[in-house]
Amino acid sequence: MTKKLSSSERHDSLKKLSGWVESEDGKSISKSFQFRSFMEAFSFMTHAALAAEKMNHHPEWTNVYNKVHITLTTHDCDGLSAKDISLAQVIDEAAFGFLNPCTTDQTDQVF
Numbered sequence: 166m167t168k169k170l171s172s173s174e175r176h177d178s179l180k181k182l183s184g185w186v187e188s189e190d191g192k193s194i195s196k197s198f199q200f201r202s203f204m205e206a207f208s209f210m211t212h213a214a215l216a217a218e219k220m221n222h223h224p225e226w227t228n229v230y231n232k233v234h235i236t237l238t239t240h241d242c243d244g245l246s247a248k249d250i251s252l253a254q255v256i257d258e259a260a261f262g263f264l265n266p267c268t269t270d271q272t273d274q275v276f
Contacts, residue, residue: 193238
């Protein structure tokens, strides 16, 4: 069974995350994202879903047009675990790529 984070572990972990809000009961964290379009929001969700599947830890989320709201909790321990913190970090990295696209002309670049 997955270990539930203690109150101090939750607070220390949340300091490493930007914009994630702890629920009043301390059992989950959540964050909302807004993208430029539905397609961008859906692409982000697909990217996050693939990462979540690799981690075998799946978010609770909703999508309305260009907005995505995510809640993370670990049902096995009825609260917040290190899995949630790790997935939040992966989700933030994915969102950063979608919300901060490269703005320089890279047509001559070879990748």
